[in-house]
Amino acid sequence: MKNPPPIEGALYASEAKIYARAASGRYASLRRYAAVALLAIYYLLPWLQWDGRPAVLLDLPSRRFHLLSVTLFPQDLFLLAVLLVVAAMTLFLFTTLAGRLWCGYACPQTVWTEAFMWMERLAEGERHQRQKLDQGRWTAKKIARKSAKHAMWAGFALLTGLTFVAYFIPARELLHQVVQGSLAGWPLFWALFYGFATWGNAGFMREQVCKYMCPYARFQSAMFDRDTLIVAYDERRGEPRKTGARLTDRPAGDCIDCTLCVQVCPTGIDIRKGLQYECIACAACVDACDSVMDRVGKPRGLVRYTSERHTQTGTARVLRPRLMGYALVWALVLAGFSSLLLTRSPLGLDVLRDRRQLYRELADGRIANLYTLKIANKSDDAVDLHIEALRADGQLLELSETQVRVAASSTESLVVGALLPAQQARGVQKIRFVLSGVNAPELRQTHDASFIGASQ
Template sequence: MNEAAPTEHVIRMYAAREEIYPREAKGRYATLRWACVWLTQLVFYGLPWLQWNGRQAVLFDLGARKFHVFGLVLWPQDFIYLAALLIICAYGLFLVTAVAGRVWCGFACPQTVYTEVFMWIERKIEGARSARIRLDRQPWSLEKVAKKTAKHLAWGGVALWTGITFVGYFTPVDTLLHSLAAFALGGWEWFWVLFYALATYGNAGWLREQVCKYMCPYARFQSSMFDKDTLIVTYDPLRGEPRGPLGAKAEAGVKGDCIDCSMCVQVCPTGIDIRKGLQYECIGCAACVDACNSVMDKVGLPPGLIRYATENAMDNKWSPRQITARVLRARVLVYTGLLALIVVAFIASLAVRTPLKMDVIRDRGAMGREVEDGMIENVYRLQVMNTSEQAHTFRIAVTGIDTIRLMTAAEVTIGGASTRAVPVQVRVDHGAGKRGSNPIAFELKALDDPALRVEEKAVFIVPK
């Protein structure tokens, strides 16, 4: 008896992607989303062209190891400010998420912003949702090739200019454009222009919702910052169910407001059905709110079938005032307090920051030596950093041992936003100080501004 051949089972580890064709949504949230697009892109594309004191206002000059942020010049020693800024951004995101869910994702995230721009280009070239679906399903023709080519060229142009602008924050943008026109960019500049351009083109043009659903870690851990009083985009099942076509429900005497038009699904950029409840794919863009409100207006029903609300508000049928009252809860107060404390400390630290730094480095080749008349000499190098925009002349002084004095020039001029190594020779009389190490201090004071001073400790070696 022949045995039956074993049946082969194919187990797929992930579902194949289904193309999403979002319909254009119009309403107050769509207007707000486009306002965020304009605001963020005006800042991003405009800042490299803004001038300040004869230079680019915002420039992260890695070669010179200087970060220019308007009138502020930061150096590698100021890394603490970058760390503080990242902490502020993190706590700000936690606070916004605790209050209003993924509103950052839906309105201001770069992935959302550039996807919105790319979809606008797609609609202008290929048409509305139904036209795009027909175009993709029809066989290749001259019209289809022309539209697809025009769309991708437009996407590529936006992506390339985005890459150039990004590199313009690290290389002066006018220099960058001149080098680009002459095909004289350096290897790393070419790499980052093309890398950022390809990332923009791929993420906003092709991956789109895949980035939000599978690549973004924020979508995975956001639930840890949610509670029952967090504002989320919510469908009201008590009002909407049972759903069905308007005419059929009228004949059957059914009073659910949802007419099952699927407009909320058609406008969703991630392709979910918000009527199934909160899902991690929802980015909180409220496109479904605009779509549903427009449908409710057309059929003569009140808006708000899909709206921003909280879980407690839906369960207890709270009014908007009651929802607002729950904003000031323990979690929000803790995040707000920590954020305010860090911001105040950050601003205060910048306000009292002395735009002058000095490092004292001993000459290790000569720990201490006896020179003419029995005097003891030590040699140092003062690494002086003037972080202000103006040049200053500084006076060098040394204290700590009787008869200690400088044997080199006591004044030095340091240009604005620059550093200089200043070699100095320090001597004491024979018999001054104890044998071995003696604590001393170098002081650097600006002649034109006595408040601009810094003092650093050092050690003077007397040979045994």
């Protein structure tokens, strides 16, 4: 057997640059409105004030997260875990129902890419002008246009990085440091790092982030079923295309093979080849095709939001077992998170027993154990608290400290000695520390501990 001929050509081909054409239509307008709204929230939220402090502030040095009227401490990190589960279930639910709505309208990569592409068109023109500019030689005009584009990109990226840092440092304080040129090392590093990441992802990598870096495109099929909403091309109505019909002498379908659906696609795919993982469901191809159908006098919907079942049978089914299952789990997790948040105590109590010495025997025969009480006040007001310790039978233990004042949104450590008569302090027994508000009885927190006495 002869050896097969060698394969000529390089094993690696550079990614072809995509020159996405600007789309116009109802979905393009919706996408732009969503981008403007989300960008406004991102850039303006650090400047909002709530009770004299930033409405949203992740204060890492003080280990406090301020979210409107709620202040979260490290002890509340379980709420963040539950919130992440809520976010995941929300994504699963809406993906099963309506496909990749997140990718097409709300993903940060999509939103910032939309902004960068607008600045690119402003500096370099529309699709054919950008292609001609890149293919032409370097002239003063080309240098000026490229410089204007990158200046806008760099300024917007730097603003994005500084805004990111403003979620960790109060925005007004950060602005003062920037104006004075006194921005410290780490804030400056993260502002530049996040700004550079935005500049690279939204300016250069764009569709490559969606195609190669984002894991969501890879596992989305696990959440799709035959009734999930997708962007699809009606092959039965569109084929054969106009150019193909000329070659086969068959009646042409509605597709005139203008390729506008390909030209407006931000990931450079041809939706007429079927559903592809690169498709982010932005519906730019829907707007482009609808505009062409209007011009040639054909009904809209050759490319449209539909489902596999509706394409094949003409019927649609919204309620189905998978969707109802996701909705049930999502509702339960959301209800659990809401319950945890609403019933969250403004007090946190952690009790650490002194392990260096099991117990101390005093001169009067009493047995003493030492404890460190870490008390977190999660409210915006200072509180006066009363401390008690009880045995399982309800008997109160004598404590060395029974009162403590904890400042607003702070944590206080207090060493407390608990005492029992020697005849009652035998072996290991459970006790319970109880915190209660001196002037606010509704404030209450408990924590169990062990009291160790002399052996039997």
